[in-house]
Amino acid sequence: MSKPLLSEHQPRFTASPPLSLYIHIPWCIRKCPYCDFNSHETDDNLPPESAYVEALIADLENDLPLIWGRTVTTLFIGGGTPSLFSAQSIENLLSQLRARLRFGSDTEITLEANPGAIDAERFKEYHAAGINRLSIGIQSFDDGLLRKLGRIHTGQQALLAVELARTAGFENINLDLMFALPEQTAGMAEHDLRTAIELQPEHISYYQLTIEPNTPFYHHPPTPCDDELIWKMQEEAKQLLAGHGYAQYEVSAYARQQRRCRHNLNYWQYGDYLGIGAGAHSKLINPHTRSITRLTKVRHPRQYLASAGSPRCIQTRNPLQTEEIALEFMMNALRLTEGFESRLFTTHTGLPLAFLQTALETAVGKGLINRDALHIRPTDLGKRYLNNLLELFLPTQKKPL
Numbered sequence: 345m346s347k348p349l350l351s352e353h354q355p356r357f358t359a360s361p362p363l364s365l366y367i368h369i370p371w372c373i374r375k376c377p378y379c380d381f382n383s384h385e386t387d388d389n390l391p392p393e394s395a396y397v398e399a400l401i402a403d404l405e406n407d408l409p410l411i412w413g414r415t416v417t418t419l420f421i422g423g424g425t426p427s428l429f430s431a432q433s434i435e436n437l438l439s440q441l442r443a444r445l446r447f448g449s450d451t452e453i454t455l456e457a458n459p460g461a462i463d464a465e466r467f468k469e470y471h472a473a474g475i476n477r478l479s480i481g482i483q484s485f486d487d488g489l490l491r492k493l494g495r496i497h498t499g500q501q502a503l504l505a506v507e508l509a510r511t512a513g514f515e516n517i518n519l520d521l522m523f524a525l526p527e528q529t530a531g532m533a534e535h536d537l538r539t540a541i542e543l544q545p546e547h548i549s550y551y552q553l554t555i556e557p558n559t560p561f562y563h564h565p566p567t568p569c570d571d572e573l574i575w576k577m578q579e580e581a582k583q584l585l586a587g588h589g590y591a592q593y594e595v596s597a598y599a600r601q602q603r604r605c606r607h608n609l610n611y612w613q614y615g616d617y618l619g620i621g622a623g624a625h626s627k628l629i630n631p632h633t634r635s636i637t638r639l640t641k642v643r644h645p646r647q648y649l650a651s652a653g654s655p656r657c658i659q660t661r662n663p664l665q666t667e668e669i670a671l672e673f674m675m676n677a678l679r680l681t682e683g684f685e686s687r688l689f690t691t692h693t694g695l696p697l698a699f700l701q702t703a704l705e706t707a708v709g710k711g712l713i714n715r716d717a718l719h720i721r722p723t724d725l726g727k728r729y730l731n732n733l734l735e736l737f738l739p740t741q742k743k744p745l
Contacts, residue, residue, distance in 0.1 A: 355694025
């Protein structure tokens with residue numbers, strides 16, 4: 345049977361983009377009312393950690409042909425609450441990954457941790473196992489706000505978690521904070537940020553609370569902050585963080601010099617990533633078929649444990665259309681404060697930049713981006729009205745009237 349002819353509009357890849365690995369551990373002690381991630385509260389029927397690690401490795405082995413010969417530049421273990429797993433399980437997992445994958449000498453290996461699910465000895469063992477970056481989900485240091493968010497820790501426990509992480513030897517720590525919380529004032533938001541800055545983390549992620557479908561907050565929404573207050577919180581945060589050496593490089597990400605999150609940067613620059621674990625997502629190029637495909641794994645932990653390593657584990661497999669590839673790239677890359685090098689579009693999508701010519705000219709004309717021969721970056725206006733900017737890159741049939 346002859347092969348189908350490839351369209352001239354299909355991507356043409358000259359090299360593979362960087363490859364990241366994401367591992368999902370779906371359990372948590374209590375699911376927060378704002379959370380729409382694939383997470384499940386622990387109960388008496390929680391399977392042994394060893395069974396889930398075995399499933400992760402079976403899942404990986406089934407996907408290995410998709411990434412043969414490629415080097416993993418970053419690894420992120422997220423959840424859920426990965427710090428519920430013992431250090432022995434994490435060490436076993438990392439050991440088995442190293443036996444099957446090629447890691448770089450400086451691979452960034454991040455573990456998410458919850459201040460309510462850690463202790464000093466476990467942090468030391470995580471560090472000894474090879475975790476070299478810790479992301480601690482604090483959200484706020486205010487006990488009242490933490491209760492409204494359904495968090496299981498207190499502000500004091502959050503402070504202690506950072507202290508324990510430092511004592512354990514971690515030199516690369518991210519703190520997750522949220523703003524525009526129910527009944528939060530600008531002063532309360534500033535106090536949270538100043539408290540975080542005093543802890544001197546290398547990275548701070550500062551997210552606006554958003555109400556997502558299929559969450560308790562969606563069905564019973566808290567009193568929202570008004571738009572002017574949200575803008576005030578965001579602008580004051582940028583100034584405060586910049587004044588203490590934290591440069592904004594993405595909508596919600598601030599880092600000290602040389603401490604940007606390389607894993608997230610790879611997402612935002614439209615690199616490749618392989619996801620293993622319940623509900624994990626992948627985005628991978630195939631230079632031979634000139635295509636980019638998205639994969640998702642089955643979401644429920646029990647179904648995942650029963651199917652890992654078999655075709656039944658793959659819930660969806662979607663080859664992207666050319667217009668989808670271009671839009672996805674821009675939705676990610678325009679989140680970056682500095683924008684992106686023009687050549688990156690072709691390198692990571694396989695498409696010529698001319699594919700975006702009309703939309704780029706319109707965006708320049710509206711004052712939403714600045715563009716030169718080497719670089720494309722959103723203006724301050726473009727950053728504030730990012731959704732309007734992204735609408736310019738929608739396929740014609742999907743653009744709003």
